[in-house]
Amino acid sequence: MSLEIEEFLHTERLPHIWCPGCGNGIVTAAFLRAALDLGLKRESTVVVSGIGCSSRASNYIDLGTVHSIHGRAIAVATGIKMARPNFTVIVLTGDGDGAAIGGNHLIHACRRNIDLTCVLFNNQIYGMTGGQLSPTMEVGGRATTAPHGHVEPPFDLCRLTEAAGASFVARGTAGHIRQLEKLIKKGIAHPGFAFIEAVVPCPTEYGRRNGTANAPRMLDDERTRSISKAKAAGLSRQELAGKIVTGILHEDTTAPEFLQAYTADARAQAEEASAPAAKEQK
Amino acid sequence: MDNRSTSAVLDSVAAMELWHSHLLREKIDQSSLLVQGNRACALGALDAGVRFFAGYPITPSSEIMEAMAYELPRVGGVFVQMEDEIASICACIGASLSGWLGMTATSGPGFSLMQEAIGYAIMVEAPLVIVDVMREGPSTGRVSAPSQGDVMQARWGTHGDHPAIVLAASNVADMYRLTMAAVRFAQRFRTPVTLLADEVVGHMRESFSPELVGRYRLTSGDFDFTPGYVHPDLAREVHPPHILGSEAHPHVTGCTHDETGFPTNDAKKSERFLHELYDKVTNHRDELCLYDVKNEGKGRVCVVAYGSCARSARAAWRLAELEGLPVEVLHLYTLFPLPIEVIQTVARRVEFMLIPELNLGQYAREVRKLAENWTTVISMGKIDGTLITPREILDQVTRLIGKYESV
Amino acid sequence: MNPSANAPQGVRAAGPEETETPRVSARVGLLADRDFVEVRFCGSGGQGLLLMGLILAVAANHDHRCVVQTESYGPEARGGHSRSDVIISDTAIDYPTLDSADLLVALSQEAADGYTRSLRREGILMYDSGKVTNPPSFPGMTIGVPFTRLATEETGRPQTTNVLTLGAVVGITGVVSVESLTKAVMEAVPAGTTEVNARALARGLALDYAEWMVDSC
Numbered sequence: 014m015s016l017e018i019e020e021f022l023h024t025e026r027l028p029h030i031w032c033p034g035c036g037n038g039i040v041t042a043a044f045l046r047a048a049l050d051l052g053l054k055r056e057s058t059v060v061v062s063g064i065g066c067s068s069r070a071s072n073y074i075d076l077g078t079v080h081s082i083h084g085r086a087i088a089v090a091t092g093i094k095m096a097r098p099n100f101t102v103i104v105l106t107g108d109g110d111g112a113a114i115g116g117n118h119l120i121h122a123c124r125r126n127i128d129l130t131c132v133l134f135n136n137q138i139y140g141m142t143g144g145q146l147s148p149t150m151e152v153g154g155r156a157t158t159a160p161h162g163h164v165e166p167p168f169d170l171c172r173l174t175e176a177a178g179a180s181f182v183a184r185g186t187a188g189h190i191r192q193l194e195k196l197i198k199k200g201i202a203h204p205g206f207a208f209i210e211a212v213v214p215c216p217t218e219y220g221r222r223n224g225t226a227n228a229p230r231m232l233d234d235e236r237t238r239s240i241s242k243a244k245a246a247g248l249s250r251q252e253l254a255g256k257i258v259t260g261i262l263h264e265d266t267t268a269p270e271f272l273q274a275y276t277a278d279a280r281a282q283a284e285e286a287s288a289p290a291a292k293e294q295k
Numbered sequence: 296m297d298n299r300s301t302s303a304v305l306d307s308v309a310a311m312e313l314w315h316s317h318l319l320r321e322k323i324d325q326s327s328l329l330v331q332g333n334r335a336c337a338l339g340a341l342d343a344g345v346r347f348f349a350g351y352p353i354t355p356s357s358e359i360m361e362a363m364a365y366e367l368p369r370v371g372g373v374f375v376q377m378e379d380e381i382a383s384i385c386a387c388i389g390a391s392l393s394g395w396l397g398m399t400a401t402s403g404p405g406f407s408l409m410q411e412a413i414g415y416a417i418m419v420e421a422p423l424v425i426v427d428v429m430r431e432g433p434s435t436g437r438v439s440a441p442s443q444g445d446v447m448q449a450r451w452g453t454h455g456d457h458p459a460i461v462l463a464a465s466n467v468a469d470m471y472r473l474t475m476a477a478v479r480f481a482q483r484f485r486t487p488v489t490l491l492a493d494e495v496v497g498h499m500r501e502s503f504s505p506e507l508v509g510r511y512r513l514t515s516g517d518f519d520f521t522p523g524y525v526h527p528d529l530a531r532e533v534h535p536p537h538i539l540g541s542e543a544h545p546h547v548t549g550c551t552h553d554e555t556g557f558p559t560n561d562a563k564k565s566e567r568f569l570h571e572l573y574d575k576v577t578n579h580r581d582e583l584c585l586y587d588v589k590n591e592g593k594g595r596v597c598v599v600a601y602g603s604c605a606r607s608a609r610a611a612w613r614l615a616e617l618e619g620l621p622v623e624v625l626h627l628y629t630l631f632p633l634p635i636e637v638i639q640t641v642a643r644r645v646e647f648m649l650i651p652e653l654n655l656g657q658y659a660r661e662v663r664k665l666a667e668n669w670t671t672v673i674s675m676g677k678i679d680g681t682l683i684t685p686r687e688i689l690d691q692v693t694r695l696i697g698k699y700e701s702v
Numbered sequence: 703m704n705p706s707a708n709a710p711q712g713v714r715a716a717g718p719e720e721t722e723t724p725r726v727s728a729r730v731g732l733l734a735d736r737d738f739v740e741v742r743f744c745g746s747g748g749q750g751l752l753l754m755g756l757i758l759a760v761a762a763n764h765d766h767r768c769v770v771q772t773e774s775y776g777p778e779a780r781g782g783h784s785r786s787d788v789i790i791s792d793t794a795i796d797y798p799t800l801d802s803a804d805l806l807v808a809l810s811q812e813a814a815d816g817y818t819r820s821l822r823r824e825g826i827l828m829y830d831s832g833k834v835t836n837p838p839s840f841p842g843m844t845i846g847v848p849f850t851r852l853a854t855e856e857t858g859r860p861q862t863t864n865v866l867t868l869g870a871v872v873g874i875t876g877v878v879s880v881e882s883l884t885k886a887v888m889e890a891v892p893a894g895t896t897e898v899n900a901r902a903l904a905r906g907l908a909l910d911y912a913e914w915m916v917d918s919c
Contacts, residue, residue: 056540072548078546093393329763501771502769610796681799
């Protein structure tokens with residue numbers, strides 16, 4: 014298995030910077046297996062990341078990789094996709110990078126329904142800067158900037174992106190590797206903006222302050238808290254508290270994709286431009 | 296007038312301008328046309344081969360974006376209005392990394408938002424053209440009051456030591472040909488180039504002599520958009536570009552990196568890399584520094600000016616001629632890299648250098664550092680949102696020369 | 703590589719050329735013989751002042767003269783102040799904004815009150831006497847014409863006021879040729895309004911200013 018994904022790994026750059034027990038490697042590997050299964054080509058696949066622990070993934074991936082600036086991965090990816098519509102463009106980001114500083118770009122990419130795939134590693138904390146609270150941290154969670162317990166409610170990123178117009182929305186966890194891989198694969202194949210939230214454990218910065226720094230236990234916890242969309246449908250809001258609803262939560266393959274709409278319009282404009290006489294007569 | 300007829304009038308302003316810009320593109324060598332500065336900028340970009348534009352509306356620059364939105368799809372290009380200026384410039388960077396040349400236009404507040412990404416573009420050597428049509432600041436300021444308050448932001452807006460190429464337009468023809476020059480410099484040196492204009496230059500309409508454009512038009516050979524291309528004369532200085540989708544499937548990072556493209560913590564390597572970024576620009580000052588001297592060698596006072604102030608300076612020089620006052624005008628089209636030799640050559644021969652600008656002496660400080668060994672440098676700043684008049688400059692010149700006479 | 707071959711051609715020696723440009727059409731009127739003239743249109747947003755400035759500037763351009771047009775307006779798309787300045791010259795125009803107007807055309811009381819001081823003493827003040835009911839004191843030539851009323855009478859459409867006013871401006875002052883003005887107006891007006899605008903223009907051009915002169919204060 015590991016040999017297989019080495020195809021798309023800069024093995025000479027390993028070991029990676031992630032802590033023991035971190036879920037980022039699991040998600041990265043799930044993405045790489047999805048990329049291999051889909052037969053993605055190096056010359057037409059670009060991975061864009063921002064800044065943060067998860068965004069470091071682009072440092073180890075042997076595809077076209079852009080390690081951009083904090084929060085702006087989706088904006089850079091939009092430029093790449095518009096300039097090279099035949100590329101497969103994947104954004105790897107985190108909850109701080111993608112939902113706090115980059116939240117605006119996230120919802121607007123959803124609204125445009127541009128054909129990007131965004132895999133957001135959600136560990137509910139800023140790991141790289143040393144354990145500050147993130148917009149997905151639940152009420153009562155502890156962080157260096159929430160030393161007395163967090164009082165703000167978190168984003169439900171899947172509901173947010175669906176409401177914003179993403180045509181594919183899914184959630185998986187590092188505890189369900191196979192499911193996550195499938196979700197990412199489906200997301201990449203989906204024609205439109207695909208958002209996949211990957212819930213990952215951060216034992217070092219999150220776990221230590223919130224009950225357990227034991228990584229296997231954190232993964233187990235993710236598994237026990239996970240519930241499928243179908244099962245969740247019958248539960249009340251109270252019953253759903255603390256649960257992680259996983260699977261494909263929203264999928265609409267008929268929603269118009271931004272670049273296709275743009276290209277069709279541009280073609281019409283170009284035709285009109287090349288026939289000015291016809292326009293004058295009008 | 297009722298609302299319906301008013302909107303018809305406004306529509307016809309836009310329609311007329313579009314009509315004129317088409318005429319300009321089709322009959323550029325035949326007759327003189329009236330063109331707005333911002334539209335001329337867009338035309339320059341299109342003629343230079345820019346095919347990617349991402350922007351966000353802001354007065355007084357929006358007409359550039361509007362023209363690009365109209366024209367780009369018609370010529371096989373791509374336009375997108377992004378959710379903010381940060382997204383705009385980042386999308387341009389994405390396009391530049393894909394082998395296109397990204398361009399955006401904004402004004403002070405948006406330019407401030409772009410600064411972090413400009414640093415990234417410098418670091419990853421992504422060619423970009425950023426047009427900043429300056430308005431009074433700080434903050435919202437006055438949206439339709441001209442200013443030159445962004446000069447130092449254009450030079451040092453992003454953090455860290457970095458090179459900067461900054462041009463300044465003073466008329467509609469400048470908006471056309473300096474945009475072309477900006478494209479060329481960006482592409483040659485693989486770094487962002489900022490073109491500064493101000494509200495007056497951006498919004499005014501001026502007769503745009505095709506003859507003039509013809510003369511200053513760059514030839515198509517000046518632009519080579521082949522992905523991965525580095526001009527042979529710069530092969531030793533400009534790092535091979537990252538082109539996504541190329542065989543090399545590169546890694547692009549804003550971290551200080553070495554020749555492999557991956558981050559490095561090696562002190563020597565990072566120092567060398569940062570110096571290389573700087574040197575590729577400063578070693579080519581001669582090529583980059585565009586300027587023009589009026590009444591060369593005949594002045595006791597030299598008025599050093601750029602942008603719309605250069606027009607006031609020229610008018611002041613004409614008035615001075617009538618009054619027999621010895622005045623030179625050094626009109627700078629390139630503010631950075633600093634035209635060191637140009638300024639020092641003039642400084643050696645004049646008694647005073649007078650720098651009128653629509654800020655409190657941002658560029659005068661640079662000139663003073665270069666020239667104070669030889670001449671007296673006087674800053675003439677104005678921040679009331681109106682242009683400096685020729686008479687104001689002439690009065691200052693008269694005072695300086697009078698003071699000299701009385702000594 | 704030769705560095706001079708490298709430099710953008712001619713950019714170094716930039717700047718407008720100072721050559722006399724040929725005049726094509728005859729201009730007749732009070733300001734027709736000026737080699738440099740500054741005109742300001744002012745009023746409130748929505749009156750079409752920007753378009754008036756633009757049409758006059760395009761007409762001057764058709765006359766093969768140098769022209770700079772600038773404008774200023776408040777944030778309001780309707781109402782608020784609005785002005786459009788046109789500088790026309792036989793030689794290159796350096797200073798781009800209006801210094802002091804040779805001709806001020808005011809279409810609202812506020813504009814007349816606010817901008818009359820930008821007129822030079824020997825300049826000409828024109829205003830819509832239906833809107834400017836309390837003309838500001840001005841020592842020079844003052845012409846008050848009920849532009850809106852005349853336009854409504856002529857075409858039934860008050861929207862043609864600006865074209866009629868332009869006709870009057872050019873008929874009286876000759877800042878541009880009638881031929882060029884007509885061409886510029888026809889380029890600018892919306893399709894389907896050519897005929898009414900041509901009537902408004904003709905009515906404006908035919909105005910006899912002596913009839914509308916106001917005693918200077």
